[in-house]
Amino acid sequence: MKVVAVATPKGGCGKTTLAIHLADWLARGGEEVVLWDLDPQQSACEWWAGGRFAFECRGGEWEEIERERERKREGWAVVDCPPGFDARGIERVGKIARVVLVPVLPSPLDLWACARWVGELAQAAHKEQERWLVVNQFERQSATVLPAVLAAARELGVQVAAGVVTRRAIYRRAALEGRSAFGYGRIGRAAQEELERLFGEVVRG
Numbered sequence: 001m002k003v004v005a006v007a008t009p010k011g012g013c014g015k016t017t018l019a020i021h022l023a024d025w026l027a028r029g030g031e032e033v034v035l036w037d038l039d040p041q042q043s044a045c046e047w048w049a050g051g052r053f054a055f056e057c058r059g060g061e062w063e064e065i066e067r068e069r070e071r072k073r074e075g076w077a078v079v080d081c082p083p084g085f086d087a088r089g090i091e092r093v094g095k096i097a098r099v100v101l102v103p104v105l106p107s108p109l110d111l112w113a114c115a116r117w118v119g120e121l122a123q124a125a126h127k128e129q130e131r132w133l134v135v136n137q138f139e140r141q142s143a144t145v146l147p148a149v150l151a152a153a154r155e156l157g158v159q160v161a162a163g164v165v166t167r168r169a170i171y172r173r174a175a176l177e178g179r180s181a182f183g184y185g186r187i188g189r190a191a192q193e194e195l196e197r198l199f200g201e202v203v204r205g
C-alpha cells in the first residue's frame with residue numbers, strides 16, 4: 001500500500017481539495033483507495049459524505065494507517081493531514097508516507113514557511129520519501145511572482161512540481177455538490193487536465 005500524505009504546517013492552503021482530487025483520480029483509474037481524514041475538522045469526510053465516490057473515506061490516526069500498510073501490499077492511502085505539526089507529527093509523516101504533497105499558495109510568505117517545514121520533514125524522513133511543493137490557487141495575475149517563488153524553493157533544496165493548480169470556481173463548487181472536478185464533463189475539463197498533469201508527475205511519474 002502506497003501512502004501519500006497531503007500536509008502543510010498551515011491551514012487553508014488546499015490540503016483537503018488536493019486530497020479529495022487525488023483520491024478520486026486514483027479511484028477512477030481503477031485503484032483501491034482509502035482517503036484518511038486526520039484533521040479534527042473532518043472536512044474531507046464531510047465533502048465525501050455529500051456525494052458518491054468510488055473510494056472510502058475514514059477518520060483515524062497514523063497508527064491505523066501504519067497497521068494497514070503492514071497488512072496490505074496493494075492499494076493507496078491518501079492522507080489529509082491536520083494543520084499544526086508537532087515533532088511527533090513530523091516523525092509520523094517522515095516514517096509512513098512514501099510521497100508528501102505540500103500545497104502552497106503562490107506567495108513568498110507561504111513558501112518560506114512551507115519550505116522550512118519541508119526541510120524539517122526531510123531530516124525526519126526515510127530515504128525513499130519524495131516531497132513536492134504544489135502551487136495551489138495559482139492566478140494569471142500573480143504569474144510574475146511565481147518564477148521567483150519557485151527559484152527560492154529550489155535554492156532551499158525543495159522540489160516543486162511543474163504542474164500547478166489554478167484558482168477555479170469548480171473546485172469550490174465540487175465540494176458543495178459532493179463531487180470532484182473529475183465528476184464534471186466539459187466545464188471541469190481545464191481542472192481535470194491540470195490535475196492529470198500534476199498527479200502524473202508527482203504520484204505516477
Ligand SMILES: Nc1ncnc2c1ncn2[C@@H]1O[C@H](COP(=O)(O)OP(=O)(O)O)[C@@H](O)[C@H]1O
Binds near residue numbers: 136137166172
Ligand atoms: N485551486 C483552488 N481554487 C479555488 N478555491 C480553492 C482552491 N483550492 C482550495 N480552494 C478553497 O480554499 C479554501 C481552503 O482549501 P482547503 O482545501 O480547505 O485547504 P486546507 O485543507 O489546507 O485547509 C477552501 O474554501 C477551498 O474550497
Ligand SMILES: [Mg+2]
Binds near residue numbers: 015016017044
Ligand atoms: Mg482541510
